[in-house]
Amino acid sequence: MTQDGFLGTIREAFPAHALDPEAIIEHSCPECADVAETFGGLTWPELSAEAIDSHFQSLPLLSPAAFQQFLPAFMARACERGDDPTGVNDVLEFTVYALLPNHVDEWWLGHVATLTEAQAMVVLRFIDHAQETSGDYFGKPPVEALEYWRGRVTGRRTTGIWTPPSREK
Ligand SMILES: [Zn+2]
Numbered sequence: 001m002t003q004d005g006f007l008g009t010i011r012e013a014f015p016a017h018a019l020d021p022e023a024i025i026e027h028s029c030p031e032c033a034d035v036a037e038t039f040g041g042l043t044w045p046e047l048s049a050e051a052i053d054s055h056f057q058s059l060p061l062l063s064p065a066a067f068q069q070f071l072p073a074f075m076a077r078a079c080e081r082g083d084d085p086t087g088v089n090d091v092l093e094f095t096v097y098a099l100l101p102n103h104v105d106e107w108w109l110g111h112v113a114t115l116t117e118a119q120a121m122v123v124l125r126f127i128d129h130a131q132e133t134s135g136d137y138f139g140k141p142p143v144e145a146l147e148y149w150r151g152r153v154t155g156r157r158t159t160g161i162w163t164p165p166s167r168e169k
Pocket residue numbers: 027028029030031032033
């Protein structure tokens with residue numbers, strides 16, 4: 001996929017709207033307060049590359065509404081960077097972890113369940129892109145989470161999407 005094509009798809013699938021700082025986080029501590037201050041009042045296209053780069057581990061701190069709003073910014077930045085010879089930058093790495101947890105639990109589902117089918121399709125394309133550029137870096141992808149994303153886009157073309165090695169015939 002071309003980068004421009006993917007960025008265009010992200011923009012179409014994820015509407016931009018700002019959230020108040022208190023709607024950004026779910027927890028009270030200095031780290032979460034910093035996230036609320038950085039992300040509050042901004043839409044995802046307004047979040048700067050520097051803000052994302054310095055908060056590459058922050059997706060799991062976001063409330064479901066904020067996760068849905070800022071996930072596209074992280075996916076776009078992860079694809080845009082590509083500054084590491086391994087093809088993996090820290091934004092890409094931690095965005096993949098946020099999207100493919102080892103175990104699907106209620107907390108995680110609470111963050112991803114409200115994504116639309118079009119948004120889930122973008123997530124699958126991002127996961128596919130991450131796999132293409134990273135080679136063996138991530139090892140065997142967590143099957144449960146991958147199946148979740150595939151299930152969200154039933155009936156759509158998902159060829160080329162990361163195939164869990166255990167399921168290869
Ligand atoms: Zn916290």
